[in-house]
Amino acid sequence: MEKIILDCDPGHDDAIAILLAAGNPTIDLLGITTVAGNQTIEKVTRNALAVCAAYGIEVPVARGAERPLVIPQMVADFVHGETGLDGPDLPPATFELDRRHAVDFIIDTVMSHEPKTVNLVPTGPFTNIALAIRKEPRIVERVKSVTVMGGAHTRGNITPGAEFNIYVDPEAAEAVFRADWDVTMVGLDLTHQALATSELQDRVRAVGGPISKFVLDLWAFIGSTYESNWEFAAPPVHDACCVAALIDPAVFTVAKADVRVELHGEWTKGMTVVNFQDAPGMHHDAGSAAKQTDFRTNVAMTLEWPRFADQIVDALTYLTEK
Ligand code: RIB
Numbered sequence: 001m002e003k004i005i006l007d008c009d010p011g012h013d014d015a016i017a018i019l020l021a022a023g024n025p026t027i028d029l030l031g032i033t034t035v036a037g038n039q040t041i042e043k044v045t046r047n048a049l050a051v052c053a054a055y056g057i058e059v060p061v062a063r064g065a066e067r068p069l070v071i072p073q074m075v076a077d078f079v080h081g082e083t084g085l086d087g088p089d090l091p092p093a094t095f096e097l098d099r100r101h102a103v104d105f106i107i108d109t110v111m112s113h114e115p116k117t118v119n120l121v122p123t124g125p126f127t128n129i130a131l132a133i134r135k136e137p138r139i140v141e142r143v144k145s146v147t148v149m150g151g152a153h154t155r156g157n158i159t160p161g162a163e164f165n166i167y168v169d170p171e172a173a174e175a176v177f178r179a180d181w182d183v184t185m186v187g188l189d190l191t192h193q194a195l196a197t198s199e200l201q202d203r204v205r206a207v208g209g210p211i212s213k214f215v216l217d218l219w220a221f222i223g224s225t226y227e228s229n230w231e232f233a234a235p236p237v238h239d240a241c242c243v244a245a246l247i248d249p250a251v252f253t254v255a256k257a258d259v260r261v262e263l264h265g266e267w268t269k270g271m272t273v274v275n276f277q278d279a280p281g282m283h284h285d286a287g288s289a290a291k292q293t294d295f296r297t298n299v300a301m302t303l304e305w306p307r308f309a310d311q312i313v314d315a316l317t318y319l320t321e322k
């Protein structure tokens, strides 16, 4: 069993990540924390509660940061719609929020479990994670792993250089990559391989029942915005890739790299500068021989799509039959 806290901004692909985590018996979903990203904190929190209530996912949900650490908030209504989860009909959220702020939920949960047993899975901007490090630095040595959806080593989706989760809160992202813990970066180069193809959609349709319809309605809406914004033939299920790796680390390959977040570039702010080998320019400085680079981050490279697709179908089947 892998214990996880899913920090998310539902968001169509975040909703799939919730279902995958709740629908796989090898995952112990300790809680869901929400962060402003795809939509406002009110909307993403309502969405998280509504998905949990609709499909009997009885885990704590704690509301988190309502804006990035430094720069003004940006939402992705052009992708996820006005509600943040446009497309499917979701019943109103009947579950109550955890009384704690997401940052306190993360700290309490990590500090109350045995060291190296809790995994953090941020799939929205990393604001809550950065605030938790600042409030309780001891979580860094105590957390087992951090598997983030964010960044890219080739090109971004919001600007040519920057991916949305990082672009929205680059300062938080840099804090997460600089902390001395085990980070896996699941960037666009990986998640753009995780497409909800017609083959996968047919398999989900065959599961039948309300969850199957919910997921297909999610993909119908997000598929239309991915086609109109980026000419995708099928929508990428970005965030579920992080949970998939906690279920089966062999679901994708990784390569070690030094990952830095650009914080000052006029046209490159939020870009993840991914250095797979010791590029001399990264530590060339007349006054300093000290290396600035570390090659600690695991960057996700190649997805085993059949294994990923099987996980999605198995989780929806499990939730439908439970
Ligand atoms: O760039 C993709 C990421 O931004 C995904 O996590 C999606 O949900 C949005 O938050």
Ligand code: CA
Pocket: 008, 009, 010, 011, 013, 014, 037, 038, 123, 124, 239
């Ligand atoms: Ca997300």
